[in-house]
Amino acid sequence: xxxxxxxxxxxxxxxxxxxxxxxxxxxxxxxxxxxxxxxxxxxxxxxxxxxxxxxxxxxxxxxxxxxxxxxxxxxxxxxxxxxxxxxxxxxxxxxxxxxxxxxxxxxxxxxxxxxxxxxxxxxxxxxxxxxxxxxxxxxxxxxxxxxxxxxxxxxxxxxxxxxxxxxxxxxxxxxxxxxxxxxxxxxxxxxxxxxxxxxxxxxxxxxxxxxxxxxxxxxxxxxxxxxxxxxxxxxxxxxxxxxxxxxxxxxxxxxxxxxxxxxxxxxxxxx
Amino acid sequence: xxxxxxxxxxxxxxxxxxxxxxxxxxxxxxxxxxxxxxxxxxxxxxxxxxxxxxxxxxxxxxxxxxxxxxxxxxxxxxxxxxxxxxxxxxxxxxxxxxxxxxxxxxxxxxxxxxxxxxxxxxxxxxxxxxxxxxxxxxxxxxxxxxxxxxxxxxxxxxxxxxxxxxxxxxxxxxxxxxxxxxxxxxxxxxxxxxxxxxxxxxxxxxxxxxxxxxxxxxxxxxxxxxxxxxxxxxxxxxxxxxxxxxxxxxxxxxxxxxxxxxxxxxxxxxxxxxxxxxxxxxxxxxxxxxxxxxxxxxxxxx
Numbered sequence: 310x311x312x313x314x315x316x317x318x319x320x321x322x323x324x325x326x327x328x329x330x331x332x333x334x335x336x337x338x339x340x341x342x343x344x345x346x347x348x349x350x351x352x353x354x355x356x357x358x359x360x361x362x363x364x365x366x367x368x369x370x371x372x373x374x375x376x377x378x379x380x381x382x383x384x385x386x387x388x389x390x391x392x393x394x395x396x397x398x399x400x401x402x403x404x405x406x407x408x409x410x411x412x413x414x415x416x417x418x419x420x421x422x423x424x425x426x427x428x429x430x431x432x433x434x435x436x437x438x439x440x441x442x443x444x445x446x447x448x449x450x451x452x453x454x455x456x457x458x459x460x461x462x463x464x465x466x467x468x469x470x471x472x473x474x475x476x477x478x479x480x481x482x483x484x485x486x487x488x489x490x491x492x493x494x495x496x497x498x499x500x501x502x503x504x505x506x507x508x509x510x511x512x513x514x515x516x517x518x519x520x521x522x523x524x525x526x527x528x529x530x531x532x533x534x535x536x537x538x539x540x541x542x543x544x545x546x547x548x549x550x551x552x553x554x555x556x557x558x559x560x561x562x563x564x565x566x567x568x569x570x571x572x573x574x575x576x577x578x579x580x
Numbered sequence: 581x582x583x584x585x586x587x588x589x590x591x592x593x594x595x596x597x598x599x600x601x602x603x604x605x606x607x608x609x610x611x612x613x614x615x616x617x618x619x620x621x622x623x624x625x626x627x628x629x630x631x632x633x634x635x636x637x638x639x640x641x642x643x644x645x646x647x648x649x650x651x652x653x654x655x656x657x658x659x660x661x662x663x664x665x666x667x668x669x670x671x672x673x674x675x676x677x678x679x680x681x682x683x684x685x686x687x688x689x690x691x692x693x694x695x696x697x698x699x700x701x702x703x704x705x706x707x708x709x710x711x712x713x714x715x716x717x718x719x720x721x722x723x724x725x726x727x728x729x730x731x732x733x734x735x736x737x738x739x740x741x742x743x744x745x746x747x748x749x750x751x752x753x754x755x756x757x758x759x760x761x762x763x764x765x766x767x768x769x770x771x772x773x774x775x776x777x778x779x780x781x782x783x784x785x786x787x788x789x790x791x792x793x794x795x796x797x798x799x800x801x802x803x804x805x806x807x808x809x810x811x812x813x814x815x816x817x818x819x820x821x822x823x824x825x826x827x828x829x830x831x832x833x834x835x836x837x838x839x840x841x842x843x844x845x846x847x848x849x850x851x852x853x854x855x856x857x858x859x860x861x862x863x864x865x866x867x868x869x870x871x872x873x874x875x876x877x878x879x880x881x882x
Contacts, residue, residue, distance in 0.1 A: 330662050331692055343680065343688045350679035350715075414675030421641040422692040423665040423735075579643055 340432030387452035394444035399479035407487025408495035475535030481563025600649030624785030668737030678717030693735030722753030812844035
């Protein structure tokens with residue numbers, strides 16, 4: 310530290326002009342970039358969210374040739390696991406990460422910078438979407454190269470849209486957990502939700518193998534509804550109407566809960 | 581805001597707090613607080629824990645809004661982002677994102693401002709150049725605090741708000757932070773500094789605002805606060821101190837007693853007249869800290 314270097318803080322001669330705030334898009338890109346950096350430096354978070362779906366395919370589908378060699382079954386298996394990928398990203402990258410952020414003083418500090426909450430929130434959504442996509446890519450590569458799974462060119466865009474749509478209820482649930490619960494509770498709830506929801510939704514085992522009662526009950530879960538929507542879109546088989554209705558219902562409910570939790574949190578920390 | 585045109589000739593205050601009341605449920609954190617902060621001031625905000633210092637800083641930086649009354653910085657509402665382009669603030673040292681590197685955190689915060697200082701010279705100024713590539717989680721407490729101060733300054737702010745900037749630092753690290761604050765102020769910057777460390781405020785501040793239980797109990801320059809209370813400390817050893825009139829407060833440690841009073845002459849006369857056996861008599865003017873304690877006690881007695 311030297312005391313001679315006082316010129317560091319001198320303002321430029323333009324100080325009387327009104328300072329123009331940095332633009333919103335620029336700030337959103339900035340927040341996205343740094344949140345991505347923060348997340349990607351925690352290896353376990355990267356491995357858990359990006360590799361688990363691909364590894365599941367590698368261990369449970371690919372060795373069973375009767376599954377891997379059937380185009381419809383293999384495509385459905387890949388579709389199920391890609392729903393799992395987006396679900397786990399929503400529960401952890403939103404639910405747990407937001408709850409942890411709220412517990413640190415860094416988050417309220419950022420609110421004192423010349424930016425509203427918008428860029429940080431949008432950056433967070435982009436970050437989650439990026440991680441979900443990072444989980445999807447190795448899964449799709451394995452499915453395409455080691456199984457008979459196929460996705461005709463005409464179905465690529467509908468499948469991507471369906472995939473994002475299956476994420477909507479989990480995005481809401483993740484945000485509601487993140488803004489409503491403490492970081493410890495958020496971690497517990499995310500873990501408690503993830504595997505039962507994945508299993509009962511037919512993301513790990515296809516619902517055709519379920520006992521009758523579970524097959525019926527499962528249809529009311531967002532994971533099952535998302536799975537049915539995506540499997541139908543990918544394989545070209547018919548999509549049950551109930552899946553669309555259930556998915557929409559859960560989306561509205563979960564996003565509503567997220568908005569309530571966000572408002573409550575704002576009210577407690579920034580009012 | 582509604583009326584920005586009326587004070588074109590006289591420079592408006594950089595920050596203004598007007599009849600602000602802030603409650604959390606039933607708890608009154610600030611009660612009818614008013615304060616004008618002019619350009620170039622270095623204001624020390626003193627008060628015990630829970631007095632309302634952090635709430636006041638939270639209002640000035642836009643994290644909180646007043647329950648009633650008005651807060652302005654640079655003539656606008658601190659809750660709108662555009663009012664904060666000339667404001668700098670330190671995060672708490674525990675709040676730095678542990679996986680980001682020092683230079684990254686600095687660049688990230690800098691990118692929020694229209695005309696930031698280049699990170700290189702700033703890191704150099706704070707002795708952090710060698711740590712630029714380290715994750716903030718690996719920094720010592722003093723290094724984190726210097727980085728926090730660099731974050732407050734990186735946007736070339738005209739006003740910085742520092743909430744307890746040196747709590748928990750050793751003497752040398754504290755000196756470093758103090759000299760950086762003094763340099764910034766010498767270059768024309770305006771500072772609000774909250775502290776419960778009196779020597780910090782005596783060292784840096786020109787103006788002191790004492791807050792106790794949500795109210796401003798004093799607002800004056802450092803010397804005036806001390807003489808305003810005119811507190812003297814009379815200390816001596818004795819087994820059992822006599823009951824003396826005019827004593828505002830008594831500290832006892834073993835057989836050593838410290839009496840705080842505004843009239844030390846009368847207290848000493850009464851002490852001698854009481855016939856008590858005492859030794860090691862000392863009379864001194866109270867430090868700002870003692871003056872401040874006496875001040876908040878007076879307020880509570882009233």
